[in-house]
Amino acid sequence: MKVLVPPITLQDPSEIFRPEKVIKECGWQFRKYSSDSEDARQKTVYETYLQMHTHQTVDFVNSKIAEWTKFDKFKCGILDALDKLNSFVDDSDPDIALPNSIHAYQTAERIRAHHPDKDWMQLTGLIHDLGKVMALYGEPQWAVVGDTYPVGCSAAPSVVLRDSTFRDNSDAKNPLYNTTLGMYKEGCGLDSILMSWGHDEYMYQVLKHNKSTLPQIALDMIR
Numbered sequence: 705m706k707v708l709v710p711p712i713t714l715q716d717p718s719e720i721f722r723p724e725k726v727i728k729e730c731g732w733q734f735r736k737y738s739s740d741s742e743d744a745r746q747k748t749v750y751e752t753y754l755q756m757h758t759h760q761t762v763d764f765v766n767s768k769i770a771e772w773t774k775f776d777k778f779k780c781g782i783l784d785a786l787d788k789l790n791s792f793v794d795d796s797d798p799d800i801a802l803p804n805s806i807h808a809y810q811t812a813e814r815i816r817a818h819h820p821d822k823d824w825m826q827l828t829g830l831i832h833d834l835g836k837v838m839a840l841y842g843e844p845q846w847a848v849v850g851d852t853y854p855v856g857c858s859a860a861p862s863v864v865l866r867d868s869t870f871r872d873n874s875d876a877k878n879p880l881y882n883t884t885l886g887m888y889k890e891g892c893g894l895d896s897i898l899m900s901w902g903h904d905e906y907m908y909q910v911l912k913h914n915k916s917t918l919p920q921i922a923l924d925m926i927r
């Protein structure tokens with residue numbers, strides 16, 4: 705007996721948020737940050753960066769590296785990690801409040817459109833933010849999401865919300881760390897830089913630990 709099944713339509717989650725047309729029409733700008741906006745999303749973003757810039761210090765970063773590179777918190781496959789991000793909204797993003805799994809598929813899909821021949825880069829796009837699962841294992845968002853920057857020296861003017869968020873950071877009062885070069889030597893190279901702790905460095909360390917066969921350039925892109 706033949707059973708007729710009606711066609712199943714699946715919604716591609718990456719089609720849910722397509723702001724390109726709206727942006728063109730109303731002149732929307734991405735990555736706008738404000739320290740005094742009444743907008744709920746802007747307030748959440750500001751609070752996330754305020755906590756980050758208050759608590760991320762050289763000691764804090766070193767303690768988090770030691771803690772998370774033991775890799776003793778959980779075991780998880782790539783697809784499971786993507787699923788976990790279905791329930792995670794990044795509090796540092798001023799533009800959208802959608803689950804981060806959508807960002808993963810959108811990134812991979814856009815790379816596929818521009819680089820159809822580079823399967824490794826498409827995969828890199830898909831997994832680049834999976835380090836955010838730290839937030840589902842006890843880490844506050846200010847130690848997971850957002851832009852990272854070098855610690856151990858004064859924050860550059862390009863650091864997000866720099867002028868209004870560093871006043872209570874203990875390193876900002878420490879003469880070893882609060883100058884332009886801080887604990888670094890001029891020309892020391894990126895390998896000697898200690899970045900604020902977050903999902904980028906964590907995912908890089910996860911891939912190294914698991915002996916990922918992605919090319920080094922992919923690991924560097926994620927980091």
Ligand SMILES: [Fe+2]
Nearest residue numbers: 832833903904
């Ligand atoms: Fe990221």
Ligand SMILES: [Fe+2]
Nearest residue numbers: 807811832833
């Ligand atoms: Fe991302």
